[in-house]
Amino acid sequence: MLEQIAEQIPLFFGYHNVIFILQAAGRTLGMTFAGCSVGFAFGFLIAVLRQTTGPVLFLPRLLGIAYVEIFRRIPFLVILFIVLFVIEPLMPGTSLFGIATVSVCLLSTAFLSEIIRSGLESVPMQQIEGAKVLNLNGLQTLFMVILPQSWKVILPPAAAFVVMFIKDTSLASQLGVIEMTFAGEMLVNRGFSPVLGFGVVLVCYFAMSYPLSRLAIRLEKRLEAS
Amino acid sequence: MKHLEIRGLSSAYGSVRVLRDVSLDAGKGEVVSLIGPSGSGKSTLLRVLIGLTPPTAGEVSIAGEKVNYRNRRSVKAVRDRMSIVFQQYNLFQNMTVLRNVTVAPIKIKKRPRAEAEEDAMSLLERVGMAERKDAYPDELSGGQQQRVAIARALATNPEILLLDEVTSALDPERVNEVLDTIRALTSEGITMLIVSHEMAFVREVSTRIAMMDEGRIVECGSPARIFDSPTKARTRDFVSKILKH
Numbered sequence: 001m002l003e004q005i006a007e008q009i010p011l012f013f014g015y016h017n018v019i020f021i022l023q024a025a026g027r028t029l030g031m032t033f034a035g036c037s038v039g040f041a042f043g044f045l046i047a048v049l050r051q052t053t054g055p056v057l058f059l060p061r062l063l064g065i066a067y068v069e070i071f072r073r074i075p076f077l078v079i080l081f082i083v084l085f086v087i088e089p090l091m092p093g094t095s096l097f098g099i100a101t102v103s104v105c106l107l108s109t110a111f112l113s114e115i116i117r118s119g120l121e122s123v124p125m126q127q128i129e130g131a132k133v134l135n136l137n138g139l140q141t142l143f144m145v146i147l148p149q150s151w152k153v154i155l156p157p158a159a160a161f162v163v164m165f166i167k168d169t170s171l172a173s174q175l176g177v178i179e180m181t182f183a184g185e186m187l188v189n190r191g192f193s194p195v196l197g198f199g200v201v202l203v204c205y206f207a208m209s210y211p212l213s214r215l216a217i218r219l220e221k222r223l224e225a226s
Numbered sequence: 227m228k229h230l231e232i233r234g235l236s237s238a239y240g241s242v243r244v245l246r247d248v249s250l251d252a253g254k255g256e257v258v259s260l261i262g263p264s265g266s267g268k269s270t271l272l273r274v275l276i277g278l279t280p281p282t283a284g285e286v287s288i289a290g291e292k293v294n295y296r297n298r299r300s301v302k303a304v305r306d307r308m309s310i311v312f313q314q315y316n317l318f319q320n321m322t323v324l325r326n327v328t329v330a331p332i333k334i335k336k337r338p339r340a341e342a343e344e345d346a347m348s349l350l351e352r353v354g355m356a357e358r359k360d361a362y363p364d365e366l367s368g369g370q371q372q373r374v375a376i377a378r379a380l381a382t383n384p385e386i387l388l389l390d391e392v393t394s395a396l397d398p399e400r401v402n403e404v405l406d407t408i409r410a411l412t413s414e415g416i417t418m419l420i421v422s423h424e425m426a427f428v429r430e431v432s433t434r435i436a437m438m439d440e441g442r443i444v445e446c447g448s449p450a451r452i453f454d455s456p457t458k459a460r461t462r463d464f465v466s467k468i469l470k471h
Binding site: 124127131132133134136140145149 | 276277278302305306309310312314315316317318319320329330333334378382
């Protein structure tokens with residue numbers, strides 16, 4: 001086996017293969033970051049919505065809770081297929097990458113919303129009452145008092161979630177998105193050694209997620225210091 | 227006309243009635259202290275006044291103007307004239323001392339930053355915290371934090387200052403620095419409502435003292451009357467227990 005691998009290495013790391021692998025890695029990162037960024041934005045909105053009280057926003061609040069509770073309980077693969085079968089007839093010609101990214105958005109919105117919510121709720125009530133009695137309004141309180149104090153609670157689990165999602169996007173290979181895992185499979189089907197093919201895939205996943213984890217740890221330390 | 231007038235004020239948390247028909251008033255510049263056992267409604271009274279806990283009945287007027295606690299505008303107007311200092315965790319943890327004191331003047335009263343900072347510095351000077359203007363709250367002792375909290379409460383130029391057990395969470399040796407700060411304020415014409423367990427201090431600075439129990443004002447009078455010749459058994463009992471220590 002080792003002989004076979006040694007023999008295949010020059011061919012495997014040929015120009016076209018390397019480009020192919022990099023493109024696949026790009027799709028994996030693209031799905032993850034585009035999806036999670038949008039998910040963070042929507043998750044933030046839902047989390048803030050859930051902090052409101054009073055009858056005016058009752059329905060949106062209820063919908064927000066329902067969304068989070070439902071989507072956190074659906075496996076990613078199932079979401080992928082639902083999105084595929086909903087979008088396909090509505091907007092024919094949508095790329096599989098687009099469909100997978102939308103799926104990441106849907107799922108990460110639900111999970112990140114919960115992470116953000118627990119961050120917002122970690123700020124002591126006295127801080128919020130302190131803002132109220134100074135006549136700061138809701139948005140001022142949120143952006144000047146609550147959020148700056150929540151980052152250190154939000155960031156570690158949010159970063160862990162994104163790192164985890166880099167791996168989970170491999171499920172999009174089931175749809176036919178040529179991301180990291182599917183690329184490995186294709187190379188193996190072309191006759192390359194599975195150990196070599198998936199070995200490279202493994203290293204790529206590590207190379208994508210490790211720096212992000214390090215970055216998160218550094219940010220966390222900086223937040224703690226402040 | 228009384229500066230602060232409270233008539234028949236009641237409040238409840240769910241079915242628990244925490245304030246029952248409380249009436250109390252304070253003239254301009256008067257220092258009225260509320261004493262009584264824990265859970266007697268002292269803090270709730272202050273929370274209702276500043277609009278954090280809704281009243282279920284009764285009336286509050288400031289300088290003759292009736293307050294409508296169901297109306298946001300009216301509550302904002304109250305908070306414009308009234309400040310409160312809580313027991314602890316007052317200061318915004320993510321802001322420096324100076325920023326804590328200037329945030330309301332700049333963001334709410336729309337005053338120019340330079341001017342607000344100048345005023346804030348003189349307030350911090352008064353509470354003896356000027357040299358720590360760039361510190362964050364968690365770098366300060368509890369007593370220092372409370373002194374800054376008092377400066378922040380004064381930064382909006384309130385006519386009425388509410389102090390809710392501001393020394394209860396402090397180390398004993400930090401209590402006096404905060405009491406000294408409050409003592410210095412009592413001669414400045416700000417009407418004050420003080421909730422405190424520091425009986426010697428209360429007796430010294432108050433013009434009147436109200437004894438509360440089970441959501442009611444049991445007795446109200448001059449410090450000498452409340453401490454030396456209370457008429458109600460409940461007051462006598464409370465005062466004698468407290469003064470024994």
